Amino acid sequence: MSDRASLKVNGQVHHLDVDPQCPLLYVLRDTLALNNPRFGCGLGQCGACTVLVDNRAVRSCLYPVSSALGKEIVTLDGLGTPENPHRVQQAFIDEQASQCGYCLNGWIMTSKALLDKNPHPTDAEINGALSGLVCRCGSHARMLRAVRRAAGRSSE
Amino acid sequence: MASQNPRSRRQFVKDGGGLLLGFSLGDPAAFPRLLRIFPSSETLHTPAAAKLDSWLRIEPDGSIRVFTGKPDIGMGVQTAFLQIVAEELDVSPEKISFVMGDTATTVDQGGVGGSTSLMLGSKPLRNAAATARFLLLRLASRRLGLPVEQLHAKNGVIGAQDNAAKSVSYGTLVVDAELTDDLTVSGQGFALNVEGLGKPKDPASYTIVGQSLARVDIPPKVHGRFHYVTDVRVPGMLHARVVRPPGVGANLVRIDETPLKDISGFTRTVVRGNFVGVVAETEWAAVRAAQALKIIWTAPAAAFPAQPDLYRHMRDTSPKATKAGANRGDAPAAFLPAAKRVEATYEWPFQSHATMGPGCAVADVRSGGVTTIWSGCQKPHALRKGIADLLKLPVDAVNVNWVEDAGSYGRPGFEDAAADAAVLSQAVGKPVRVQWTRSDMSGWGSKGPAVACDLRAALDEHGQVTAFDFTSRAFSGGETFYHPDAAGNFLAAQLMGLPNTTGKDEFAEFGEHSASYNFPNIHAIAHVIPALYPSASPLRTTHLRDPEGPAVTFAVESFLDELAAAARVDPIDFRLAFLDDPRAKAALAAVAERAAWDRRPSPKPNSGTAEILTGRGVAFGTRRGTYVATIAYVQVNRRTGAVRVQRLVCAHDCGLIVNPDGLRGTIEANLIQSMSRSLYEEVLFDRSNVTSVDWQTYPVARSLDIPPQLEIVLLNHPELPSSGAGEPSSRPTAAAIANAIFDATGARVRQAPLTPSRILAALARMQTA
Numbered sequence: 055m056s057d058r059a060s061l062k063v064n065g066q067v068h069h070l071d072v073d074p075q076c077p078l079l080y081v082l083r084d085t086l087a088l089n090n091p092r093f094g095c096g097l098g099q100c101g102a103c104t105v106l107v108d109n110r111a112v113r114s115c116l117y118p119v120s121s122a123l124g125k126e127i128v129t130l131d132g133l134g135t136p137e138n139p140h141r142v143q144q145a146f147i148d149e150q151a152s153q154c155g156y157c158l159n160g161w162i163m164t165s166k167a168l169l170d171k172n173p174h175p176t177d178a179e180i181n182g183a184l185s186g187l188v189c190r191c192g193s194h195a196r197m198l199r200a201v202r203r204a205a206g207r208s209s210e
Numbered sequence: 211m212a213s214q215n216p217r218s219r220r221q222f223v224k225d226g227g228g229l230l231l232g233f234s235l236g237d238p239a240a241f242p243r244l245l246r247i248f249p250s251s252e253t254l255h256t257p258a259a260a261k262l263d264s265w266l267r268i269e270p271d272g273s274i275r276v277f278t279g280k281p282d283i284g285m286g287v288q289t290a291f292l293q294i295v296a297e298e299l300d301v302s303p304e305k306i307s308f309v310m311g312d313t314a315t316t317v318d319q320g321g322v323g324g325s326t327s328l329m330l331g332s333k334p335l336r337n338a339a340a341t342a343r344f345l346l347l348r349l350a351s352r353r354l355g356l357p358v359e360q361l362h363a364k365n366g367v368i369g370a371q372d373n374a375a376k377s378v379s380y381g382t383l384v385v386d387a388e389l390t391d392d393l394t395v396s397g398q399g400f401a402l403n404v405e406g407l408g409k410p411k412d413p414a415s416y417t418i419v420g421q422s423l424a425r426v427d428i429p430p431k432v433h434g435r436f437h438y439v440t441d442v443r444v445p446g447m448l449h450a451r452v453v454r455p456p457g458v459g460a461n462l463v464r465i466d467e468t469p470l471k472d473i474s475g476f477t478r479t480v481v482r483g484n485f486v487g488v489v490a491e492t493e494w495a496a497v498r499a500a501q502a503l504k505i506i507w508t509a510p511a512a513a514f515p516a517q518p519d520l521y522r523h524m525r526d527t528s529p530k531a532t533k534a535g536a537n538r539g540d541a542p543a544a545f546l547p548a549a550k551r552v553e554a555t556y557e558w559p560f561q562s563h564a565t566m567g568p569g570c571a572v573a574d575v576r577s578g579g580v581t582t583i584w585s586g587c588q589k590p591h592a593l594r595k596g597i598a599d600l601l602k603l604p605v606d607a608v609n610v611n612w613v614e615d616a617g618s619y620g621r622p623g624f625e626d627a628a629a630d631a632a633v634l635s636q637a638v639g640k641p642v643r644v645q646w647t648r649s650d651m652s653g654w655g656s657k658g659p660a661v662a663c664d665l666r667a668a669l670d671e672h673g674q675v676t677a678f679d680f681t682s683r684a685f686s687g688g689e690t691f692y693h694p695d696a697a698g699n700f701l702a703a704q705l706m707g708l709p710n711t712t713g714k715d716e717f718a719e720f721g722e723h724s725a726s727y728n729f730p731n732i733h734a735i736a737h738v739i740p741a742l743y744p745s746a747s748p749l750r751t752t753h754l755r756d757p758e759g760p761a762v763t764f765a766v767e768s769f770l771d772e773l774a775a776a777a778r779v780d781p782i783d784f785r786l787a788f789l790d791d792p793r794a795k796a797a798l799a800a801v802a803e804r805a806a807w808d809r810r811p812s813p814k815p816n817s818g819t820a821e822i823l824t825g826r827g828v829a830f831g832t833r834r835g836t837y838v839a840t841i842a843y844v845q846v847n848r849r850t851g852a853v854r855v856q857r858l859v860c861a862h863d864c865g866l867i868v869n870p871d872g873l874r875g876t877i878e879a880n881l882i883q884s885m886s887r888s889l890y891e892e893v894l895f896d897r898s899n900v901t902s903v904d905w906q907t908y909p910v911a912r913s914l915d916i917p918p919q920l921e922i923v924l925l926n927h928p929e930l931p932s933s934g935a936g937e938p939s940s941r942p943t944a945a946a947i948a949n950a951i952f953d954a955t956g957a958r959v960r961q962a963p964l965t966p967s968r969i970l971a972a973l974a975r976m977q978t979a
Contacts, residue, residue, distance in 0.1 A: 077494070133434070139432070152432070
C-alpha cells in the first residue's frame with residue numbers, strides 16, 4: 055500500500071513512505087508539517103489548500119501525491135521570505151488585505167500563478183481567475199486591489 | 211505599591227511550571243512553547259483581575275507583555291489594543307507582545323462577542339497601562355530624586371523635562387520592583403473593568419491611538435509564518451474524524467468496523483451513544499476510516515417542516531416565550547383613524563457561519579494533571595468550564611489554550627469540535643486532533659436563527675406615521691448558549707444523550723436589533739418559537755454575526771422604505787423626519803453626501819423596456835452606540851432576476867477610532883459578508899437534516915460578485931468612547947439592497963436572500979397587481 059517516494063517541496067527533496075492515493079495536502083501538512091496549504095473543504099471548492107505544482111496552481115486536497123512525484127512543489131512559505139517577499143505577498147501587506155487570513159494561502163498562490171502566466175491582467179481577468187476561491191470574511195475588495203497592485207497597476 | 215520580591219511570579223510565567231505561553235506573532239520559533247505539557251501536580255487558576263500583573267508585565271529588557279481574555283478573531287483587535295497600551299505607557303508599539311485567551315494566564319473577560327472588544331474589553335487594558343505608567347513615574351521620581359511633575363515619559367524612558375542626562379528606562383526601574391499593585395474591579399464578563407492609581411490620557415493628546423498602524427498579524431499570515439489552531443501538533447497526537455447521524459433523531463443501531471482493519475494507521479473507533487469518531491495515527495488514515503466505517507442507524511425523525519413551509523410553521527406554532535417591546539402611546543387606537551395603512555411581512559432564513567476552516571481542535575485529556583484544549587473559539591474561559599463539566603473534571607484541572615482559527619463570526623462549532631476532541635482524547639488516552647469536514651461544518655455546525663417580522667403602520671393625510679406595529683417570530687439566538695460553559699451545550703454531549711440545559715430565549719427586537727424611530731405610537735412584541743428538535747439538531751440556533759440584527763433591520767428598514775414610497779417622500783428625508791439623534795442624522799447626511807444621493811421618492815420613474823434596470827437604496831442601523839448608514843446601487847436584470855451590487859457606500863460612527871485603516875478593513879469585510887448573506891445565503895434542509903453541506907449548496911459571494919465601488923466614510927468622535935465595529939455594518943446591507951431593487955424595478959422583495967427567483971416572482975406580482 056505504501057510506496058517509497060521522493061517529493062520535492064520548496065527546493066528540498068523528501069523521501070517518504072506514502073499511500074500514492076493520499077491527497078498531497080495531507081502529505082504536506084501531516085507528514086512534512088508544512089502548514090500553509092490549508093484544509094478548507096476537501097472538495098476543491100474553496101482553494102485554501104492551493105500549492106504550485108510546476109508553476110500551476112493545484113488544489114492539493116484532491117491531488118493525489120502520486121501525481122506530484124518528480125515535480126516542483128512550492129508552498130506559500132516557499133514563495134518569499136519576510137526579508138525578501140514575493141511581489142504578491144508585498145502587495146497583500148501593502149493593501150492590508152486580510153481579516154482572519156485563513157484563505158490567504160489560496161489567494162496568494164493562485165494570484166502568483168495568474169501573474170506568471172499573464173503579467174498584465176485586466177480587472178475581468180483577475181476577477182475571473184480568482185472566482186474559484188472563497189473568502190468567508192469578505193476581504194475580497196482588498197485582495198483584488200492587492201493583485202492589481204502586484205500586477206503593477208495603480209490602486210484606485 | 212510595587213512589590214519588592216517579585217521574581218517568583220515573573221519567572222513562573224516566563225519559563226517555569228511548564229506554563230503555556232502565548233507567542234509573538236512575528237516569532238515562529240516561539241510557537242513550540244505552546245505545546246508544553248503541564249506537570250501532573252499543576253492546577254491552574256485564571257488570574258485575578260484585581261492585580262496589575264494579571265494584565266501587563268514589564269520585563270527588565272524593556273519589553274512589555276499584555277495579557278487579555280479578548281482574543282483577536284481576525285479583525286485586527288490585537289493591533290488596536292497594542293496602540294491603546296502603547297499610548298498610555300508611552301512606549302513604542304514594537305515593544306509590546308500579547309497573550310490572548312489562554313485561560314491559565316489571562317483574565318476572564320467573557321471572551322469575544324457582541325462587538326465589545328474595543329467598546330468594553332479595551333478599558334481594563336487602558337487603565338492597567340495608565341496605572342503602570344503612574345507607578346513607573348513614581349519609581350523614577352524616587353530614583354532620580356525629582357518630583358513626578360518634572361518628569362516626562364517617552365519611548366519607555368523617563369527623564370527630567372529640563373535635563374536629558376537624568377533618565378531611567380522602564381526596564382531598569384522594574385529590575386528591583388515588579389508592578390503587582392492591586393486594582394479596583396467592577397463588572398464582569400464583557401463589562402469587566404479595572405481601575406488603578408493611573409488615569410488614562412486625554413484623547414486630545416493621543417499620538418498613537420487614531421493612527422493607521424499596520425496590522426501586526428498580517429505579515430506573518432502573508433508569509434506563511436503564522437500558526438492557526440489547525441497547525442497545533444502535540445507529541446503523540448492522534449488524528450480523528452467524527453461521523454454524524456444521517457439526520458436528527460436517528461439512533462445508532464450497530465457499527466461494522468471490518469472495513470477499517472486494513473487501513474494502515476487506523477487506531478480505533480469511539481462510540482458514545484450516537485457520538486461516533488474514528489481515531490488514527492495519520493490524518494489520511496482517519497479520513498479513510500471515516501469513509502469506510504459502516505453504521506446502521508434508525509430512520510431519522512421527520513422533525514423539520516418542508517422548507518417552503520418554514521415561515522408558515524413559525525406563524526402557526528405557539529411561541530415558547532414572548533417579550534413586549536418598547537411601547538409608546540396607544541398604537542391600536544391610532545390605527546383607527548388612519549388615512550392610509552401599510553402592512554408587510556419580512557422573512558429571514560437560517561444562515562450558516564460557514565467558517566473558512568471547518569471546526570478543528572486538539573485535546574490532551576489527563577485523568578491526573580492538567581487537561582489541555584487548543585481551540586480558536588471566541589470564549590475560551592467559558593469553554594474551559596464546559597469541557598470540565600463534560601469530562602467531570604475540576605475546572606482548575608483544565609486549560610484552554612486559545613490559538614487563532616479561521617474567522618468564527620459567533621459560535622460556529624469550534625466549541626463543538628473542542629468537545630469532540632475532548633471525548634475522543636479521553637477515550638483513547640492520548641492527545642487527539644479533530645478536524646471536521648466541510649459537511650460537518652456547514653451541515654452540523656450551529657446556525658443563525660430564522661426570523662419572521664410582521665409590520666404595520668398608519669399614515670395620516672400628510673404622510674406622517676401616526677402608528678407603528680412590529681411583531682417578530684424567531685428561533686432563539688441563544689438556543690445553543692453562546693457561552694459554552696456547560697456540557698449540555700455541546701453537540702457531542704447531546705449525541706451522547708445529555709439534554710441541552712444551557713439554552714436561553716433570545717428575541718428579535720425592534721429598536722434593539724434595528725434603529726428606533728420616534729413615531730408617536732409604537733407597539734412592538736417579539737416571540738421565540740420552540741426549537742424544531744430539542745437536541746443534537748443540525749438546525750440548532752445560536753449567535754451568528756450580529757445576532758438578529760440583519761434580519762430585523764432588513765424588515766424595519768425595508769418597511770421604512772415602503773412607508774416613504776407610500777408617502778411619496780425621499781427615503782432619507784423620510785427617515786430624518788423621525789430621528790432626533792444628531793449622530794443618526796449625521797450618518798445619513800454623510801452617506802448621502804458621499805454617494806451624491808439623488809433626492810427623490812422611490813421607485814425611480816419607469817425606464818421603458820430596458821432589460822437592465824438600475825436603482826439606489828438606503829438603510830440605517832444602530833447597534834449599542836454605533837451608527838451605520840449604507841447606500842446600495844444595484845443593477846437588476848428584469849428578464850433573469852439577477853442582481854448585481856455595483857456600489858456600496860457606508861457611513862460609520864463608532865465613537866473614537868483607534869485605527870482608521872483597520873476599521874475600514876473590518877467594515878469592508880462586514881459589507882461584503884452581509885451582502886453575501888443578503889443575496890445568496892440560506893441553509894437548505896429536508897425533513898430531518900440540513901442539505902447545505904458544502905460551498906455549492908451554501909454559496910457565498912465570490913470575486914465576480916464584489917461591488918467595483920466600496921466606499922466608507924468614517925465619522926470620528928475622539929471625545930466619545932469607542933463603541934463596536936465588528937457587527938454594526940452587517941446590519942443595514944440587506945435592506946439597502948432590497949430598497950435599491952425596489953427603486954430600480956418597483957418590485958418589493960420581502961424574503962431573504964434576495965435571489966433571482968424571488969426577484970422574478972416580485973416582478974410578476976407587480977405586473978398582476
